[in-house]
Amino acid sequence: QVQLVESGGGSVQAGGSLRLSCVASGYTWKYFCMAWFRQAPGKEREGVAAMFSDGDNTFYADSVRGRFTISQDNAKRTLYLQMTDLKPEDTALYFCAAEPGWVGAALQASKYNNWGQGTQVTVSS
Numbered sequence: 001q002v003q004l005v006e007s008g009g010g011s012v013q014a015g016g017s018l019r020l021s022c023v024a025s026g027y028t029w030k031y032f033c034m035a036w037f038r039q040a041p042g043k044e045r046e047g048v049a050a051m052f053s054d055g056d057n058t059f060y061a062d063s064v065r066g067r068f069t070i071s072q073d074n075a076k077r078t079l080y081l082q083m084t085d086l087k088p089e090d091t092a093l094y095f096c097a098a099e100p101g102w103v104g105a106a107l108q109a110s111k112y113n114n115w116g117q118g119t120q121v122t123v124s125s
Helices: none
Strands: 003-007 010-013 018-025 032-039 046-052 058-060 068-073 078-083 092-100 119-124
Touching: 003 092, 018 032, 018 092, 018 119, 032 068, 032 078, 046 068, 046 078, 058 068
Parallel strands: 010 119
Antiparallel strands: 003 018, 018 078, 032 046, 032 092, 046 058, 068 078, 092 119
C-alpha cells in the first residue's frame, strides 16, 4: 500500500515562500513519476509540477513556471515543492501524487492512482 504524506503548507502573504514536502512509503518501484497538484474551492484539480524518479524530466504548469521548483530526495523518498513569489491565486489544497512507470501527460490528474491527503496553502494579498 503506497502512502503519501504531505506537509509544509500554511498561510503567507503575497510574495512569500513555502516549501512543501511529500514523504512516500510502501512502494517498490524502480522508475516512477511524482507530481504536485492543487485544487481551489469550486475548481478542478490542477497539475502544478511533476518529475520522474531519474530526475531527467520535469514539467511545470505555465502559471507557476519560474516561481515553483520541484525536486526529490530519493534516499529519503521525499518530493519537494519550493514555492516562491506566492500569489493569492496560488491559494489551494496541494496534493502529492505518484505513479509507477512512464506517465504521459504528467500534469493530468487522471494519470495517477496514488494520492496524499493534501496540505493547505493560503496566500493573502
